[in-house]
Amino acid sequence: MKKTHTPLTRERILAAALHLVDAQGLRRLTMRRLGDALEVEAMAIYHHFPLGKEALLDGLVEHLSAVPVTAAPETDWQERLRTWARAYRDRVAAHPGLLPLLVSRPVRTPATLAATEAQYAACHDGGLRGPAILDAVRTLTGYVIGFVSLEIRDARPANGDAAEGLDARYPHATALRSYATGRDPDDQFEAGLTAVLTGITALAAHPV
Amino acid sequence: MKKTHTPLTRERILAAALHLVDAQGLRRLTMRRLGDALEVEAMAIYHHFPLGKEALLDGLVEHLSAVPVTAAPETDWQERLRTWARAYRDRVAAHPGLLPLLVSRPVRTPATLAATEAQYAACHDGGLRGPAILDAVRTLTGYVIGFVSLEIRDARPANGDAAEGLDARYPHATALRSYATGRDPDDQFEAGLTAVLTGITALAAHPV
DNA sequence: ACCTGAACACCGTTCAAGT
DNA sequence: ACCTGAACACCGTTCAAGT
Numbered sequence: 409m410k411k412t413h414t415p416l417t418r419e420r421i422l423a424a425a426l427h428l429v430d431a432q433g434l435r436r437l438t439m440r441r442l443g444d445a446l447e448v449e450a451m452a453i454y455h456h457f458p459l460g461k462e463a464l465l466d467g468l469v470e471h472l473s474a475v476p477v478t479a480a481p482e483t484d485w486q487e488r489l490r491t492w493a494r495a496y497r498d499r500v501a502a503h504p505g506l507l508p509l510l511v512s513r514p515v516r517t518p519a520t521l522a523a524t525e526a527q528y529a530a531c532h533d534g535g536l537r538g539p540a541i542l543d544a545v546r547t548l549t550g551y552v553i554g555f556v557s558l559e560i561r562d563a564r565p566a567n568g569d570a571a572e573g574l575d576a577r578y579p580h581a582t583a584l585r586s587y588a589t590g591r592d593p594d595d596q597f598e599a600g601l602t603a604v605l606t607g608i609t610a611l612a613a614h615p616v
Numbered sequence: 617m618k619k620t621h622t623p624l625t626r627e628r629i630l631a632a633a634l635h636l637v638d639a640q641g642l643r644r645l646t647m648r649r650l651g652d653a654l655e656v657e658a659m660a661i662y663h664h665f666p667l668g669k670e671a672l673l674d675g676l677v678e679h680l681s682a683v684p685v686t687a688a689p690e691t692d693w694q695e696r697l698r699t700w701a702r703a704y705r706d707r708v709a710a711h712p713g714l715l716p717l718l719v720s721r722p723v724r725t726p727a728t729l730a731a732t733e734a735q736y737a738a739c740h741d742g743g744l745r746g747p748a749i750l751d752a753v754r755t756l757t758g759y760v761i762g763f764v765s766l767e768i769r770d771a772r773p774a775n776g777d778a779a780e781g782l783d784a785r786y787p788h789a790t791a792l793r794s795y796a797t798g799r800d801p802d803d804q805f806e807a808g809l810t811a812v813l814t815g816i817t818a819l820a821a822h823p824v
Numbered sequence: 825a826c827c828t829g830a831a832c833a834c835c836g837t838t839c840a841a842g843t
Numbered sequence: 844a845c846c847t848g849a850a851c852a853c854c855g856t857t858c859a860a861g862t
Binding site: 528 | 763772796
Binding site for chain 2: 844845846847848
């Protein structure tokens with residue numbers, strides 16, 4: 409059969425790049441390898457991303473935040489925030505290799521602006537006002553991105569001496585070890601989420 | 617004068633690498649450039665880091681968590697956690713270029729183990745038990761790393777369309793804009809910290 | 825407009841060689 | 844033991860050229 413390739417497009421390039429990162433890691437995302445995956449010379453990518461690899465990486469991060477998460481507005485304000493938090497965690501956890509990009513590249517797309525607006529609205533419905541709303545959203549967002557960061561980071565084995573011997577110098581860590589192995593990550597995320605939402609609610613009572 | 621260089625050492629290499637990252641960013645940390653900074657051929661570094669650049673990057677992350685943060689044990693348990701949180705934030709904020717490494721490379725050194733143990737002890741003193749302690753520490757740690765991640769990320773200008781026009785589609789964002797510009801980051805961090813600690817305390821009452 | 829081929833400056837890393 | 848020099852395979856990117 410002839411080489412009737414579907415035409416190269418920004419979207420196809422981003423999809424292939426995402427696939428490459430998921431499968432082999434960010435370090436192996438290379439213009440040449442990406443070209444191979446698309447059955448095209450590496451230089452062809454520059455025609456769709458004239459600013460080069462940096463722009464492509466920005467595109468990946470935007471891609472991750474492209475579809476906005478918005479719960480039905482009639483539900484409880486805390487439940488709406490919970491829905492966003494779960495969806496965001498799932499999304500990031502699905503592409504752990506992108507985390508280093510996510511924490512270093514700011515994105516302001518209609519999707520992210522809409523998501524933030526929805527969070528503000530939820531907090532407003534919860535009785536928060538002014539700076540308390542900003543603090544609440546920052547706290548929640550911080551918790552979520554931080555939690556998934558810890559999850560992704562600790563999924564890799566640590567290379568620090570491999571000193572697994574939790575000796576007598578760490579009595580609490582030793583005592584908690586049995587709980588640690590059995591703790592379900594989803595439950596833990598929910599517990600922290602509950603804690604944060606509880607604390608956020610209290611922000612209304614104690615303005616800074 | 618003769619070339620009486622102080623001998624190359626792991627510590628000197630890491631210090632130079634950290635300096636390079638702080639000054640020029642992670643992308644410009646290169647074995648050859650690092651060699652130049654140390655007035656040595658790049659290949660000399662491999663004698664002190666036989667596993668190459670990956671090991672060097674791990675070393676940088678360890679370096680960041682090297683000095684443990686431990687508050688006086690007699691102070692209030694929440695205040696101890698606050699002290700740790702502030703110190704950790706300061707430390708990470710001092711080297712924003714390392715953040716991508718920090719979220720992707722786990723570290724288990726005596727210093728980090730000691731810090732975790734101190735956090736467990738504080739939560740225990742606060743009346744938490746078992747899984748609630750694990751959840752509390754994870755939640756707090758997640759918040760702190762997430763908050764600084766957002767700070768560092770948003771310090772760079774976003775490249776998404778530069779659509780600054782907060783139009784009528786985002787009424788809350790528009791209304792909150794005046795507060796947003798004036799909000800002190802330190803105050804906001806403290807507000808979130810208070811919220812998280814409040815929520816954490818409630819974890820004792822509502823075990824999962 | 826869209827892609828290719830060759831070229832350039834720069835990587836990380838190896839290996840034999842120097843001292 | 845500690846560092847150098849040359850070499851290898853691989854990067855991102857430019858640019859003239861093809862169609």
